[in-house]
Amino acid sequence: MGETAAGKDLFVNPYVAQMDRFAGSLKHLSDVFLGLEKKRRTFTGEEIDGMAAGVSEKVCAGCERRDACGKEDPQKAARMVYEIIAAAEEYGAELNIELKRGLQKKCVMAPRFLRETLEVFQMEKQKMVWSRKMVMNREGCAASMNAFAELVQHAARELDAGICVDARLQKKVKARLKRSGLKLLSGVFFMTKQGRYEVHLTVKAPRGECVASREAAGALSEAMGRSMLLVAGESPVVTEQYSTLVFMEGPAFQTLQGVAKIGKGCQKISGDTFAMTRLPGGCQAVVLSDGMGSGEAAFQESAMVVEMLEELLEAGFPPQTAVQMINTALVAGREELFFSTVDLCVFDLYRGTCDLLKAGASTTFIRRQDGVEKISSATLPVGVVQELELMRVHRQLEDGDFVVLVTDGVLDALPVGNQEAMLAALIGGTAIRNPQELAHYLLEQVLELSGGEPADDMTILAAAIWRV
Numbered sequence: 001m002g003e004t005a006a007g008k009d010l011f012v013n014p015y016v017a018q019m020d021r022f023a024g025s026l027k028h029l030s031d032v033f034l035g036l037e038k039k040r041r042t043f044t045g046e047e048i049d050g051m052a053a054g055v056s057e058k059v060c061a062g063c064e065r066r067d068a069c070g071k072e073d074p075q076k077a078a079r080m081v082y083e084i085i086a087a088a089e090e091y092g093a094e095l096n097i098e099l100k101r102g103l104q105k106k107c108v109m110a111p112r113f114l115r116e117t118l119e120v121f122q123m124e125k126q127k128m129v130w131s132r133k134m135v136m137n138r139e140g141c142a143a144s145m146n147a148f149a150e151l152v153q154h155a156a157r158e159l160d161a162g163i164c165v166d167a168r169l170q171k172k173v174k175a176r177l178k179r180s181g182l183k184l185l186s187g188v189f190f191m192t193k194q195g196r197y198e199v200h201l202t203v204k205a206p207r208g209e210c211v212a213s214r215e216a217a218g219a220l221s222e223a224m225g226r227s228m229l230l231v232a233g234e235s236p237v238v239t240e241q242y243s244t245l246v247f248m249e250g251p252a253f254q255t256l257q258g259v260a261k262i263g264k265g266c267q268k269i270s271g272d273t274f275a276m277t278r279l280p281g282g283c284q285a286v287v288l289s290d291g292m293g294s295g296e297a298a299f300q301e302s303a304m305v306v307e308m309l310e311e312l313l314e315a316g317f318p319p320q321t322a323v324q325m326i327n328t329a330l331v332a333g334r335e336e337l338f339f340s341t342v343d344l345c346v347f348d349l350y351r352g353t354c355d356l357l358k359a360g361a362s363t364t365f366i367r368r369q370d371g372v373e374k375i376s377s378a379t380l381p382v383g384v385v386q387e388l389e390l391m392r393v394h395r396q397l398e399d400g401d402f403v404v405l406v407t408d409g410v411l412d413a414l415p416v417g418n419q420e421a422m423l424a425a426l427i428g429g430t431a432i433r434n435p436q437e438l439a440h441y442l443l444e445q446v447l448e449l450s451g452g453e454p455a456d457d458m459t460i461l462a463a464a465i466w467r468v
Helices: 005-010 014-035 045-059 066-072 076-091 097-106 110-162 167-179 213-224 295-314 319-333 408-412 419-428 435-450
Strands: 183-191 197-204 228-230 243-249 253-262 272-279 283-290 342-348 353-359 364-368 371-375 391-396 402-406 458-467
Touching: 014 110, 045 076, 045 110, 076 097, 076 110, 110 319, 167 183, 167 197, 167 213, 197 213, 213 228, 213 243, 253 272, 253 435, 272 295, 272 458, 283 295, 283 402, 283 458, 295 319, 295 342, 319 342, 319 353, 342 402, 342 458, 364 419, 371 419, 402 419, 402 435, 408 419, 408 435, 408 458, 419 435, 435 458
Parallel strands: none
Antiparallel strands: 183 197, 197 243, 228 243, 253 458, 272 283, 283 342, 342 353, 353 391, 364 371, 364 402, 402 458
16 A cells, blocks of 8 residues: 555544544443442441331320330330341241231330331332332443443544555546546545455546446446445436445355244234344344244334344444343333343355354254254343343354244244254255245244144244355
């Protein structure tokens, strides 16, 4: 490249510096959140003394033995409150018989004293529950902010490191575009982590004319000596107004996907949701989610998880960070327990690899020429616990390999104790090479083996990878 490493080290990109300050502010705010009140599971001595004083004020104020009790034992009421609270923690509101008998001997107003103490105790306990919930929400927000700050810093460093300055290449591209009738205003060349070019060209066509964007891709490819493809979603034509087009170096692999699904009891609405999406950097993802239960409620849960995950991944969030952020939102945002599994497979179309990420998901199967690999997980779904553990697996794929994702309903429909081996045999025992046909074939075979009507929602998602 035209720029030396030493020269680049001396130059501090102001945009990167600004993003660093932004990330630093987020991390500081995260530290502040984590430094606030911690979760408590027991009452402090001061809190119990306050409860005792409140009960004494209500019960003892009008008691004829108040002065006598005060002279005999000034701490009598406080000790009784301590005893009741300790017993309530162990036995619940019913307490035990010995404690109630002991209270009758110590206090002439024992029934009311007991009732008032339990009411105050339950009220303070509810406050503690809400306090713990608020602390959990803060901790979840802090974790999300910290993850976002790291993502911002990582993206800034990657962007800065990926910018290529090559005046000779830019001149060559400009001349080749001119022969195609396109005027180049500016060009930015990036090098991705995979060593592939990403090029942003700001161009326009001659006055009163339009030029197909694919011609710009052809001219760029010829000038660079690499296969450059117009990124999906870019304008198909260049007009007489300047506009920016994005081109990526063509990948070595491509994928095709197919899906087959059926609802519990053959219902039209299934609690399973899936998505297939293109990601930045030449990656493609398939995700499958199984909502809690079945029907409309389960569908809404799993659809929400898949939509959020799809949006975060397309925005450039790393898969693990995206799933963790969704989990934080689900745990901190609601009182009732709702959960959904996440079964995510990200294909790198340049390297021919796949990264599997599982949260409570069923077994994944990889069909190769020499057999079928089973990848199982024992993790929890998203929405259950704050500290979510994810299973991550990286695999190198070859031309013609298949990745098959299934929901629990598929395996549960097969004979107990032999489900994974039986489904692996079905996957490996067919030569079907069309993903859609394979998914439908597998679903038909499972339904036939289970007796017809599905006892749970069932979804099979098959993805195949081939060299271009």
